[in-house]
Structures are given as structure tokens and as C-alpha cells.
Amino acid sequence: MTGTALAPAPVKSPPRKASRLTDPVVGVWLAALAVTLLGWLVVTLDGGTFLTQANITGILQNSVALGLVAVGQSAVILTGSLDLSVAYLIGLGTLVAAETMQSGSVVTAVLAVLALSAAVGLANGLVVTGLKVNAFIATLGTAFILRGWIEHHYTGPAGKVPASFQRLGYDRIGPLPVSLFLLAAVALALWLITRRTRLGHHMYATGGDEHAARLSGVRTRRTVIAAHVLCSLCVGAAALFLAARLGAGAPWAGTEARYDLESIAAVVLGGTVLAGGRGGVAGTLGGVLVLAVLDSVFNQLSVDPFFKNVVRGVVIIAAVALYARRGARRSA
């Protein structure tokens, strides 16, 4: 993805081409590289081996779920919206997948999960645009609704995923997990949509300045709705992957890993501006990689999981502070 990361910035900001090194996308991939090297150094000094094949596979595997969610999240954030319902949608998605697979075919299950996701995304988009409810509250409300539904109907893991589908979670080609190709495909699709299609340009325009976009003839409502549907579809893919990985529907798969806030953190780490209009999928993947590598380093050093959260919080704040400084210098 580094190649695509270097692709020209959107047409409307030509000065960025001139300063590729200060492009946040390049920055975050450099940061990912730096974190990897640093982690390798620290783990080696600690007496372990970091760059083993098993470990690299593990890092990549761990990035897949968060990566899928974060890629979707970047689509909504680019458009100037936000999605806090992703964590519960993942839980419900794994349940629907596992239960449908238990009684029916894998294809029906995949279609059912994607249909559910699209419906939730559509509902989010309609509430945000139609009822003009702030995205933060609208998607938080959706999250509450999904949570109630899950808690009312399920008490624990349900359904069963057949071995054939579990291969999505466990098989690998050489050192590369199969699921990485799922992430790559989804990310590539999202990248193409955001950078190469009219919808994508409309998303950047709407996120940059909704009023100006509307006055220029962009159907901003449709654009926001489309972004929410895209995001939820990515979340659906993440749910399918997690169902394959866990072998059953897990109601709290999404909330335990805090995919809602983690995905937003990854998107912002990747240089996408929370207010929308700037950033992209390529940077997000870098942000996900940074978080995954950090996680792996901590596991190797067997750091206390609670202390891990402390460091993660510091890293997120520090990284974003660095961007902010650089942005300030550039504009000055």
C-alpha cells in the first residue's frame, strides 16, 4: 500500500504535492516503520526475537479486524460524520453470521451479514441527514439500540461457524494470512471509491465544507448516506472475519476490543482530520499497523495489559500532537 500512499493528493490542494515528506500518509508509514524498528530493538535487547515469521503473521492477523473497521470509519470521517455504532454492529454481525451458518449455507450467511450492515448504515445515514441529528448522537443511539437487541436475545456465544469458513480466519499463504487479502481488497475498493470516483470527490467536498459542497451542486445528503453504508459494509466484513476467527457468534467481540474508539484513533493516527475533508484510507492502514505493532511489542515483553492502555493513550496523543505541530509549521 505504500505505493498507493504516494499517489497525488486530491486535486483541490496542489501544494501538498510539493511536500511529500510532510504528507501525513508518508509520515504515518514512516512512524509504523520506526515503531517496528524500535520494537525489534527493544525486544532483542530484552532477549526475545521480534521479526520471526510467526510474529509478523500475528501482527498482520491482528491488524485485519481493526483495519477493516478503521477503513470504513475513515470513509465516514472523511465525509465529516462519525460512527460510534461499529462495536455493537460487529457483535451482532458475528451472531447473525454464526447462526445463519449453523442452519444454512455460508453464502446466505455472508449475504445476511452484509444486508444487516447495509441496513444499519442506511439507518445511520438517514438519521444523520434526514433528522439532522448530530452524527455523534445518532450513531450512539444506534449503538444503544443494537446493544439492547443483543442483550435481549443473547446471553453468550451462539451459533457455530463451519470449518470451511473458519479457514478465512486461520489459513495463510506463505507468511501472509488469507484474511490480509480480504483487508487489502476492501481497502483497495475504498481507496478507489474515495480517490477515483465521483462519489469519492463528493465525499471529500462534503467533509471539507458541506455548505460549499451543496452550493456547488453536490448532493451532500446522498453522499453522507453512502459513506455510512460503505462504513457499515466494512464493519460487516470485519464481523465475518471475526466470526471465522472465533468459530461462533460473540456478542461482545466488538465492544471488548473497543473497536468504536480504537478505529477512530487509528483513523486520526493515519492523518485523517476528524472534522472531515482531508486524509484517506492509505494513512488509516498505517495507523492500524502502528497500533498492531505496538500491541505485539507489548505482548512480547509481556507488559501488564493495563499498563499497555496507558502507553497506548500516550502514543495516540503524542502522535496526533506531532501532526498538529507539523500542520502548524506548514501553514505558517
Next chain:
Amino acid sequence: MTVATPVHGKRVGVTFGPGTPVYVLLVVLLAALALTDPGFYDPDRFLAFVKRAAPLVLLAAGQYLVIVSGEFDLSVGAIVTAGVVVAAELYGSYPGAHWLLMTLALLLAGAVVGLVNGLISTGLRVPSFITTLGMMLILEGAVFYWTGGSPQGVLPEEFRALGRGTAFGWLPWAVLACAAAAVLAVWLMRRDFGRTLIATGDSERTAALSGVRVHRVRVLAFVLSGVAAALAAVLVGGFSGVSAQAGRGMEFEAITAVVLGGVALGGGRGSVLAAMAGAFSLQALFTLLNLQGVSGALESTVQGVIVIAAVGIGAADFARLRRRRTQSAARSPRTHSSEGSTP
């Protein structure tokens, strides 16, 4: 606060500003509570309700200050959890500590957390969503790392009195704290601080050019939010004791309450009383759902629907609807008159 009758709709709208829907919502919910449970307005039970609502009201007041200045504070839930756990741990080490000293220490700690949030958000220009999200991870991680995952210790009776005791034998301290916070918040919002805070949230650049020290105002808002959260921690700790889940999800509840109060996310609009009324509405909604026997699980579904609906109704552009109506009303006589004038 409870006189929002539709007869005086227009004047009430002028008095209460954009928060009007929340007062209507609160009245409706309180009326529904009275219908469901005739004993609800017994002074004791009503005060108990206010006491339960007090932490959320405090959080909403603090969150209002931050939101109206155009920022977010996602760390308040973690501050509540950390406050409760730290108090218990400290009492484990210093069993003889005076409750007032402990409370002041917690408030100071809350202020420091708010100060750090504010300085990072303004000085380093990190979006406050990220700053306070990071702070949430840091606080929760640090507290559990310190306590090894399961907080221990007991809070002594005199410390818990603020959360569950009463003054003069009938008035819960929590209600007093809540009222004091409300008075303080309204007073603050009417002074220069409040006006510059709203101006900052409305347009940072305009405010800065008009001589507002934007950074200082925002940092102060974060500090006050941290203090409010610490006070909420004292109340929660007193009311329900030590728990690792004490403040879980409270940041979202507080933000929901503020938005229910008609305060615009992004800043610059809304009143602090409406935000606190939003918190009361949310608590009334929880109580009502409990009384109605909505199963614990479906409760959050109903809550989600109502929150979306309430905010949606609040966001509906009534001014535009009214204008459209008056336009069509104005148009019909005009057509009449033109018809009348042509012959």
C-alpha cells in the same frame, strides 16, 4: 422550570432559548412518572430521585462548559472510575484521613487531569476528542495497573456521607451539591468567562481577534469539567461504593444529556441549565423505563430510540416550518388582493 405550558409557548421559547424542547421533555417524563407511580412525588422519594441524578447532572454541567467552547471531554467517565478507586486505595493506606481532605484531594486531582486535557488540546493543538480519549485509556489503564485489576478497600462512612447522607435529616447532600453546582455554573455563564466561552465556541477566530484569550478560556473549561467529574466521583463512591465499573459509559451519558439540552456539538449555542435539565430528563427516562418494567436488556434499545427522536425533534427547523406556513398564509391573501385589484 416546570411552567413550560404550551399557552405561553412563544414567551417560554424566548426565555429559555434553544433549550425549550428539553423542558417540555422533562415535564412529559415527570408527568409520566407521576402517572406510573403515584407515590413518586413523596418528598423523600423525589429527593432520592434527584440524589441519583446528581452525578450525571454534575457531569453534564462540566461537559456543557467544554462542549459550548467547541470541544469534547471523553475522559469524565474514567475520572469518575479513577476517583472512586483512588479514594478507596488511599483510605487503605491512610485509614485516618479526614473526609474533607480526601474530597479536596480528589477535586484537585480532577482539576489537574482537566488542566492536562486542556493544555494538550490547546497548546499542542490535538483535537480534544483524541486528547480526552487518550486520557481515558491512560486513566483506566493506570488505575487498574496500580490496583492489579481489582480495586480493593472500603470507603469510610463519613466520606460516603456526601453521596448518601442527608443534611438536617432530610435534604441529601448530593442535592445540595447539585444545586450549588447549578448556581455556580449559571453565575459563571453570566460573567465574562461564560460570554467569552460561548464566543470561543461560536467562532474561535472572531473571539481571538476580539481579544478573548481563547486558550486560557478553554483550558479553564476543561479544568472545571475535571473538577465536576471528581465531585461526581465522590458522590458515586458514596452512593454505590467501590467498583471498577463506577464511571463506565458516563462520558457518553453526559454528552447525550448535554445534547438533549439543545446544546450544539461544536460549540457556541445552548444554556447550562438546559444541559442540566437534559441530565435530569435522562435520569427520569431511566427511572421510567425501570418502573414500566421494560426488561433490563431492551432498556438501552428504548433509550437509543428516544435519544435519537428527542434530538431529532430538537434539531427540526421549526423556524423554517413556521416561515413556510406563514409564507403560504401570506401568499393566499396576496393572491386574493391581486385578483381583487386586476378587474
